[in-house]
Amino acid sequence: MVLMKRYQKLKDKVMDRKEEFQKLMSYVENETEYLTAPASTRFHLCHEKGLLEHSVNVAETMLKLKSTLAPEISDESCVIVALLHDLGKAGMPGNPQYIKNEPTSKQKAYGYAANPPYRFNNELTYLSVPIRSLYLITPRFPLTEEEVQAIAYHDGQYVEENRSVASHEEKLTLLLQYADSWSCFVVEE
Incomplete structure (x- = not known):
């Protein structure tokens, strides 16, 4: 329950777009696997609720970085992009991106869990995680250009496709990149 309290504390920071954000998060929490999905199929936080844990870690780290490096950026924008940057990993309503693997007969015989624990759902239309995130968010919530860039x-x-934005990143994008990397490689190691 500690994770859910951390998550709620972050969501409570969204005040200017509170009503729209609450509606979006209700959709995300009730229609997708956001609250239960792993953060990856075999790497960081590859377990139930890993995506939520990662998103909360990124948001908390981003707020710390922002307070020192860019205090002029709103907490609200930081929380929104951090909590939603990997939303695409939840998949689509009724169709998760990651499916739990069953142990092989040999793994079962020796009492091992499935390895890898999850696999990618090939029944989903392929979209990169940022694109699927934006696909799920934008019809339901008004993002600023800076927030779109940060998530994208x-x-x-x-990622090779991101070369086009090199040296054109907004501060919010850089903060999210740093917080995501710090969370993956330091907080969640």
């Missing part, structure tokens, strides 16, 4: 390019230069 949050993987920074780890």
Whole structure:
């Protein structure tokens, strides 16, 4: 329950667009696997609720970075992009992106869990995580241009397609990139 309290504390920081955000999060929490999905199929936080844990870690880290590096950016924007940057990993309503694997007969015989624990759902139309995130968010919630850029390019230069934004990142995008990397490689190691 500690994770849910951390999550609620972050959601409570969204005040200017509170009503729209509450509606979006109700959709996200009740229609997708956002609250239960893993953060990956085999790497960081590859367990139930891993996506939520990662999103909360990124939001908390981003707020810390923002307070020192860019205090002029609103907490609200930081929370929104951090909590929703990987929403695409939840998949679509009724069609999760990650499916739990069953152990092989050999794994069962030796008492091991399935390895890898999850697999990608090939029944989904392929969209990158940021694109699916934006696909789920934008019809339901008004994002600023800076928030769209942050979500779209949050993987920074780890992703070849992101080269076009190099040296054109807004501060919010850079903060999300740093917070995401710090969370993955330090907080969640």
